[in-house]
Amino acid sequence: YMDCIKLQQLGINNVVATMGTALTSEQARLLKRYCEKVLLLYDGDEAGQRETIRALEIMGNEGLKMSVVSLPMGEDPDDYIEKHGKEELLRYIQNNKLSNIEFKINRYLSQKKELNLESQIGAINYLREDIGQLNSELEKDYYIKVLARKLKIEENIVYRELKKRERDISGIKRNKSKIIRDNIKYVNYGINERILAAMFKKPELFEYIKSRIGLEFLEEGDLRVLAGIYEKLKDNNHDGRLERLGLLANQQGFGSAFARMALLMEEESLPGDMEIKRFIRQVERKEEELAWKNQFYRLKDLDSEGNFYSFLRFILNLNSFLNDIQEGGKR
Structure with missing residues (x-):
């Protein structure tokens, strides 16, 4: 929260902090009451960048329009103002502000070792929903151009790939309807x-x-x-x-x-926490029962063989087996 206090002290108003907790849908809905546009300014480290992606998803679901500024690695807003001052921070924000889609493109590609076919397809799939939800065809066209430039491929290839995905999804939905009717x-x-x-x-x-x-x-x-x-x-x-x-x-x-x-x-009656825990325990019990049966059959085989050293090894291994069972580690 020191970042928030420092910005307010220097006259940068309408600033809020999540007080050390991850952003929640409830907080995003509360923001929506007071504004329509949000600028995300998280720390420049890896944790801050991950939280930015998460915040974009949550705020997008609440209908907020978002832009993002990534601070230099290892710096937070408080550090940056202490080193450079208010005016420089405002200039940095103005010069480095990205839309949520541009930020996600950069973030995705920064995590890939090389720009190959797999990463190109992955990037298009990753951004498909974000681009598809845009209401303006001009915006869609703009981000298709941005994505094509970043991926170093032709715009029409990106466009065709996005349209192909839409057709595939429609086919899946039709398949679902057919199952309801016919099966x-x-x-x-x-x-x-x-x-x-x-x-x-x-x-x-x-x-x-x-x-x-x-x-x-x-x-x-x-x-x-x-x-x-x-x-x-x-x-x-x-x-x-x-x-x-x-x-x-x-x-x-x-x-x-x-x-x-x-x-x-899509059903409301999916298993809850208690049912899942009971199911896990049932599976573990079955595995334990099978493991004990295997030990019993092995013991019978050893009795038939009459080999003392093999029986001794069995006894020694049995201790490890019992520890696994007690700790729930037998798989």
């Missing part, structure tokens, strides 16, 4: 499907469940394939990651399975 069995979802849909809807839940019980609980089949595809996608934008999952699923012949998941993600 009454899709009304009934198994627990594995409901858990996976919740995982797709919340990336942090996907990582949590994977860290606890892995993805083997899905067994083999369409769900396991979809989870495997999703796991390999590294798109920071959640909607972009789901869109790419849908496109890849269609290409690999799993379009119906993805559409089924997409329908389920």
